[in-house]
Amino acid sequence: MLAKKELQFNDYSRFLVNTYKRHSVNFISGNGIYLHDDQGRKYLDFLSGIAVTGFGHNHPKLVTAAVNQIMNLWHVSNLFESASQSELAAKLAEASGLSGVFFCNSGTEANEAAIKFARKYGKGRSTIITTLGSFHGRTMGSLSASAQFKLWDGFHPLTPGFKYVPYNDIEAVISSIEKDTVGIMVEPIQGESGIIIPDDDYLQHLSKICSENDILLILDEVQTGIGRTGKHFSYQWYDVQPDIVTSAKGIANGLPLGAVICSEKVADIIQPGMHGSTFGGNPVAVSAANMVMNLLDDEVLENIKLKGAILMRKISELNCDSVKEIRGKGLMIGVEFHKEVNAKEFSSKLLRNGVITTTAGENVLRLLPPYIITEENIDNFINVFAESLNDYIRINNQKLHS
Numbered sequence: 553m554l555a556k557k558e559l560q561f562n563d564y565s566r567f568l569v570n571t572y573k574r575h576s577v578n579f580i581s582g583n584g585i586y587l588h589d590d591q592g593r594k595y596l597d598f599l600s601g602i603a604v605t606g607f608g609h610n611h612p613k614l615v616t617a618a619v620n621q622i623m624n625l626w627h628v629s630n631l632f633e634s635a636s637q638s639e640l641a642a643k644l645a646e647a648s649g650l651s652g653v654f655f656c657n658s659g660t661e662a663n664e665a666a667i668k669f670a671r672k673y674g675k676g677r678s679t680i681i682t683t684l685g686s687f688h689g690r691t692m693g694s695l696s697a698s699a700q701f702k703l704w705d706g707f708h709p710l711t712p713g714f715k716y717v718p719y720n721d722i723e724a725v726i727s728s729i730e731k732d733t734v735g736i737m738v739e740p741i742q743g744e745s746g747i748i749i750p751d752d753d754y755l756q757h758l759s760k761i762c763s764e765n766d767i768l769l770i771l772d773e774v775q776t777g778i779g780r781t782g783k784h785f786s787y788q789w790y791d792v793q794p795d796i797v798t799s800a801k802g803i804a805n806g807l808p809l810g811a812v813i814c815s816e817k818v819a820d821i822i823q824p825g826m827h828g829s830t831f832g833g834n835p836v837a838v839s840a841a842n843m844v845m846n847l848l849d850d851e852v853l854e855n856i857k858l859k860g861a862i863l864m865r866k867i868s869e870l871n872c873d874s875v876k877e878i879r880g881k882g883l884m885i886g887v888e889f890h891k892e893v894n895a896k897e898f899s900s901k902l903l904r905n906g907v908i909t910t911t912a913g914e915n916v917l918r919l920l921p922p923y924i925i926t927e928e929n930i931d932n933f934i935n936v937f938a939e940s941l942n943d944y945i946r947i948n949n950q951k952l953h954s
């Protein structure tokens with residue numbers, strides 16, 4: 553048996569349930585767009601904890617907000633008033649054009665609550681239409697809403713009450729509506745299935761169908777929200793007003809918080825005892841989120857749009873034959889490769905070369921850098937991306953011809 557001090561993190565990792573295929577890198581500190589591992593290496597973070605740390609690591613104003621709160625009071629039950637929750641709810645209502653907010657701890661919980669609120673609103677109507685390839689979370693309701701069959705394997709029976717249609721297909725939605733339909737739930741941009749951008753009029757069509765049939769338009773903005781695409785919420789690119797919006801990930805820059813933001817007609821039907829959460833809206837997470845909302849001003853939103861456009865342009869100017877498509881909005885970008893490049897292998901290579909990314913869907917490299925990204929950071933990324941890709945292709949060619 554090794555002495556405790558000699559054990560490395562990977563010796564202990566056998567005690568973790570194997571839900572993630574983890575890279576053997578142990579980050580121990582962060583500063584802005586950079587993370588540092590326990591071997592003294594510095595990494596350029598183009599992942600942001602999967603669209604979470606929008607304002608980077610160790611942002612002084614966020615640290616101060618969270619630390620001040622933690623020193624004062626770090627938990628209070630939702631049985632009591634909370635001025636800071638009310639303040640955050642007002643900010644989210646204003647940013648979204650909606651009126652009532654419920655706080656929870658994560659994206660999947662926000663979607664669970666959205667499903668319950670929709671059913672309550674439906675007074676007996678229960679079916680929610682969702683789209684193939686969607687990802688709404690891992691708990692049973694959200695998992696059942698997520699139409700990715702590989703995620704369901706071994707977890708049946710699913711929660712009933714969902715119908716699945718192809719994404720971006722309005723006719724399929726229309727023909728799926730029945731007397732029992734109460735909601736249509738979509739990601740305005742599908743994240744996990746590969747940064748799939750809808751047609752310009754898709755959300756508007758959905759919105760029209762919803763209002764004509766008294767069906768709720770539920771938008772899962774867990775990944776796309778809180779500035780990620782250059783607007784507070786990505787539906788704001790498409791000039792629609794949803795009935796329910798779910799949010800999490802970037803909302804508290806990494807502290808666990810989720811939110812369901814509802815229109816008045818939905819908020820009005822929810823009464824005490826219908827739903828709740830012990831930890832939801834925790835004071836520390838809410839303090840950080842209030843600061844996130846303060847920081848997310850027009851200048852930052854402009855930076856997200858501008859830097860996203862520059863990043864996409866610079867990748868495209870590399871003219872890589874192996875790149876099939878570059879797509880995205882703001883700082884939510886997918887680079888799809890032809891099959892000679894395996895996005896997962898390439899992402900691991902980037903990591904070895906000091907750049908953190910991830911993948912999504914069919915062979916897509918997913919880039920989610922923080923909103924504080926500079927042009928210099930982009931240039932550094934482009935250099936590593938280009939060199940790593942050349943190297944990847946050279947080694948693959950050698951393997952093919954040996």
Ligand SMILES: Cc1ncc(COP(=O)(O)O)c(C=O)c1O
Pocket residue numbers: 658659660661663687688689690739743744772773774775776800801
């Ligand atoms: C669109 C979307 N919805 C829901 C979730 C689930 O969020 P969480 O992991 O916080 O439960 C995710 C997570 O990736 C997501 O991208």
